[in-house]
Amino acid sequence: MSRQKRTVYYLSDRTGITAETLGHSLLTQFDGIDWNKINVPFLDTVAKAHDWAARINAAAERDGCRPIVFSTLIDDEIRSLIAQANCMIYDFFGTFIGSMEQELQQPSAHAVGRSHGLQNNSSYFNRIAAINYTLTNDDGVSAKNFNDADIILVGVSRSGKTPTCLYLALQYGISAANYPLTEEDMDALRLPKLLDPYKHKLFGLTLSVEQLHLIRQERRPNSRYASLAQCQQELDWQEKLYQRLNIPYIDTTNISIEEISTIILNRSGLKRHLYGQ
Amino acid sequence: MSRQKRTVYYLSDRTGITAETLGHSLLTQFDGIDWNKINVPFLDTVAKAHDWAARINAAAERDGCRPIVFSTLIDDEIRSLIAQANCMIYDFFGTFIGSMEQELQQPSAHAVGRSHGLQNNSSYFNRIAAINYTLTNDDGVSAKNFNDADIILVGVSRSGKTPTCLYLALQYGISAANYPLTEEDMDALRLPKLLDPYKHKLFGLTLSVEQLHLIRQERRPNSRYASLAQCQQELDWQEKLYQRLNIPYIDTTNISIEEISTIILNRSGLKRHLYGQ
Structure with a gap:
């Protein structure tokens, strides 16, 4: 039996370090799959989002199965454009931020580039x-x-x-x-x-x-x-x-x-x- | 009004790098809170899990509100012991691994220490x-x-x-x-x-x-x-x-x-x- 091949995208508004670290740690739990990993840092405009959504769709067609997407995208418009592509998205902010806002009883800043930006x-x-x-x-x-x-x-x-x-x-x-x-x-x-x-x-x-x-x-x-x-x-x-x-x-x-x-x-x-x- | 203070734990079977990366990127979205961050790498025995669950409970009592816990724990017994403590858990593997198993149509290895261990x-x-x-x-x-x-x-x-x-x-x-x-x-x-x-x-x-x-x-x-x-x-x-x-x-x-x-x-x-x- 031939090995499963999957295309993986790491999408981020900034460096992509968080998306890669988190995605990598999940992927290491699955043996025997050939990953084709594509890093997409600085995905920060609607035009780029359209472009990458199209590339994700093309990969799905070429591979015969939908790509896996790990995302730390924060911008709502960019996120929703990617969400319309043919892929399985693991959205790290989307998954946790709502629950955290509730727990901390305050809205999140919704600002990009904070995790690995220059603090001071x-x-x-x-x-x-x-x-x-x-x-x-x-x-x-x-x-x-x-x-x-x-x-x-x-x-x-x-x-x-x-x-x-x-x-x-x-x-x-x-x-x-x-x-x-x-x-x-x-x-x-x-x-x-x-x-x-x-x-x-x-x-x-x-x-x-x-x-x-x-x-x-x-x-x-x-x-x-x-x-x-x-x-x-x-x-x-x-x-x-x-x-x-x-x-x-x-x-x-x-x-x-x-x-x-x-x-x-x-x-x-x-x-x-x-x-x- | 005084600033909100919250105790945060990063729990991991191994280095804690993934747990910290995840938690750090989420916490940077919330301004004006004083975080008391505690790194707990190598949480790899049931005895340690009992000990840390007790400390989490003590922190909840001391702070007057439950700690935030970011976890990349993989071992089921250790995870369930921590889950019984008085805290809000963001369980990284628990959240995503089931969906990934389904998407990839294979079980995960459920093995610790893969993300930042020595690959070869x-x-x-x-x-x-x-x-x-x-x-x-x-x-x-x-x-x-x-x-x-x-x-x-x-x-x-x-x-x-x-x-x-x-x-x-x-x-x-x-x-x-x-x-x-x-x-x-x-x-x-x-x-x-x-x-x-x-x-x-x-x-x-x-x-x-x-x-x-x-x-x-x-x-x-x-x-x-x-x-x-x-x-x-x-x-x-x-x-x-x-x-x-x-x-x-x-x-x-x-x-x-x-x-x-x-x-x-x-x-x-x-x-x-x-x-x-």
Whole structure:
């Protein structure tokens, strides 16, 4: 039997980030379907709505079944034009906003572009400051700024510190530094001295030896650095260190950067400085 | 009249990113309410569900009105425990998944952690590669790699190139380089020579003179670099350059990094390599 094919549209007045996030999480619950996904951000005029309604109808005819449409459209006229197309619409605002107006006993603003628009300059500056901080304090290059860190991630080379720091900065406005644990400190089973004053800010990353080996192979194939034996030794050492010094840590094998970041936020009790707050 | 205060919970089996996105986009439609937002990721056991149901009840009593709950919980037992608490629930999966099962004529997987979990190793490597590429090619430091760029952002100092590149890499897996336009090239009204072979990959950023002045003031207060006159001159020059060379460009004043990135994706026709695809 051939796989089901479905065309999916994400329609939004602005970025489409909300429509995509919500649609994506629903689609991942259905296996074995080939999705043809089409992002339509900035669908903000009646003319564009006519155009996209026509394209949706054409897709329905071509596919032999109606497209799925995830919509965060707010404008009533645009919504009603799309609603006349041959599609199954999941309308995120339409579904919930009426009930919320009732619950909160006030009308909604009905304004577009609020979820991912610029809220205010101070939030923008916080975010830029966190990104700059994180870039300047990547890979232990300038430990003199660790006073200003919200958190300092530690782990051996290629344990995922940099992407996690960047995600924390970009998504949550957190000033995240990182410091690589190196072989030199192994024998003594201790932290580099310069981290001593910041022990309460440390959060460790670890991962499976197979994963670390794979990642290091990409970088320096068949080196001692990438060998299973070397990876195993460094991982054993860092986990002993985390346990001995009571540094909270997380095994990042098979989890995404989003999950790692959320777990770290959750376990460290850090306050996010942006988004949803 | 004092402002309405409401406690809001984001409940999720995993990261909570979907629940927050949904809730945040709805809450931004209601002005003048003080939200007390509580993120509850990894609500994945019956014991935790009992605990959080009790906390929700306590909040209802304390506030004198029931909390708003945005839920992407999937487990039926956990959902029904929360449903018994004194709150108004917006149940994302419960609302849409039944209709989708009918539309797609197949049952949903009912599996947690799919939306922001690690889909596969190749997607992880793509993302890490894009982040590494972007970090290595920040601020024009190594133009020799521009062959590998999906896109090259240009603009004067502090026009927002770096945060936008990082967002494109992290969120969409796009290898985004950037190159600063400097005073040296002003008189000739031309691009730096090394960008010539990559003209088709260029995308320009610009912003208002007030915003640029404000951002540069943060960095080097009261310098010539930050002066309104200097900012104005550089901005005039770069806009002339964009127009003369037909480089697509975007005015980033008052729009967020998410919006800038989506507009760039949309206008350049770049394919995202991650997320939702």
